[in-house]
Amino acid sequence: MDYLDSDEAAQHLHVTKRLYFKAFATTAFTLWTRNDELINLKMKDVQHRVSDYGQPYLNFRLVFRKTNKDHTKGQDYQIPADVQNSEVDCYTHMSTWLTYYQALSSRPLTGEDYVFPAIASTGQLKFGEATSRSGFELLMDSIVEQSGVLAGRNG
Secondary structure, three states: OOHHHOHHHHHHOOHHHHHHHHHHHHHHHHHOOOHHHHOOOEHHHEEEEEOOOOOEEEEEEEOOEOOEOOOOOOEEEEEEOOHHHHHHOHHHHHHHHHHHHHHHHOOOOOOOOEOOEEEOOOOOEEEEEEOOHHHHHHHHHHHHHHHOOOOOOOO
């Protein structure tokens, strides 16, 4: 994630893509989800909450997982901030993304808005359209290539 905060990344990737990727990647890592499980995540499935002890957290409600095809059942995940591991801090990265996304939309986000909308080739968000698996993979491949993380590796 350090690359996404670098001056080099800022030259190659618009802030929208950097914040989007950080939120997506840290959520996938924290919740151990597949990309297919996150691309259809809607705002109604992510809520800011505060515990009885005053600890803010994000509540993720995942319904359609590989092991669950019943839309009436779901699993809730309560994710607080993880400031000691900022590179994988899902709470902070998702909160930052949602704040930025809200500002871009110029309207209040609704429960039916996709958390990760499709990104047009121009870099603009396609509000109302979920990203595709291949769309996210293109973004990830671009970031991996530009970061040089695989430089010198064969295969």
